[in-house]
C-alpha cells in the first residue's frame with residue numbers, strides 16, 4: 001500500500017489560507033504562483049464571504065489542535081502530514097527543549113526544505129524534517145532515532161485521515177499504536193470533520209478537489225461514541241473527545 005501523493009497540493013492550499021489571513025510569518029513562502037492563480041480563478045466565481053468562512057474555519061481547526069497540544073504538554077512531537085504548516089518552526093523557536101519531527105511525502109519534505117533554505121530560514125537543532133508515507137513506512141523504524149523513550153510523546157495528524165480510505169486509516173492507526181508502545185507516556189491527536197462543505201459553492205470546491213485534483217475524502221467516524229469505541233477497541237487506554245460545532249469538527253486525543 002502507498003499513499004496518494006496527489007493530495008500534496010492541498011498543503012499549498014492551506015498555506016495560501018494562512019498567508020492570506022497573516023496567521024504567521026512563514027506560510028507566504030510556500031504559496032506558488034500556480035496556487036495563487038487557482039485561488040484567483042475561484043475568487044471570480046465564489047463570493048469572498050464564502051471563502052472567508054472556509055479560511056477562518058480551517059485556521060480555527062489548527063488553533064484547536066494547538067490548544068489540545070498545549071494541554072497535553074508533550075516533550076516530543078511527531079507531526080504526520082505536516083505539509084507547509086508553520087507549527088514546527090513556531091514551537092521550536094519558542095522552546096529549545098521540545099523535540100519536533102515533521103513528516104510528509106518526500107516531495108513535500110524536499111520542497112519545504114528547499115523553500116526554507118532559499119529564504120534563509122534555519123531549522124533549530126531540535127527540529128527535523130523526515131520523508132514518510134504514513135500508510136506505507138514503519139513509523140518506529142523511521143523515527144526511533146530522534147526520540148527519548150522516557151519523554152512524553154505526542155503524534156499529531158492535522159487533516160490527514162480524511163484523505164485515507166478505511167484500509168489506509170486502519171494501517172495508520174496500527175502504525176501509530178506500534179510507535180507509541182515504546183514510550184512510557186504517549187498519545188495520538190487528530191480530528192474528524194462532521195460535515196462536508198455545504199451549499200452550491202461548497203459542492204463546487206469539493207468537485208474540483210475530488211474530480212479535477214483526484215483527492216477523494218473519507219469519513220471514518222459518525223460520532224464521538226464511535227471514536228471512543230474504535231480506539232478503546234484497539235488497545236488505547238484513554239480517549240478524550242472534544243466537539244466544536246463552530247468549525248464542525250470532533251477532536252480526539254487518545255492516550256496509549
Ligand SMILES: C[S@@+](CC[C@H](N)C(=O)[O-])C[C@H]1O[C@@H](n2cnc3c(N)ncnc32)[C@H](O)[C@@H]1O
Nearest residue numbers: 003008010011081082083085105133134135158
Ligand atoms: C490538507 S494538507 C495539510 C497539511 C498540514 N497538516 C497543514 O495543516 O498545513 C494534507 C497533507 O497530507 C499529506 N499526506 C496525505 N497522505 C499522506 C501520506 N500517506 N503520508 C504522508 N503525508 C500524507 C499531504 O502531502 C499534505 O501535505
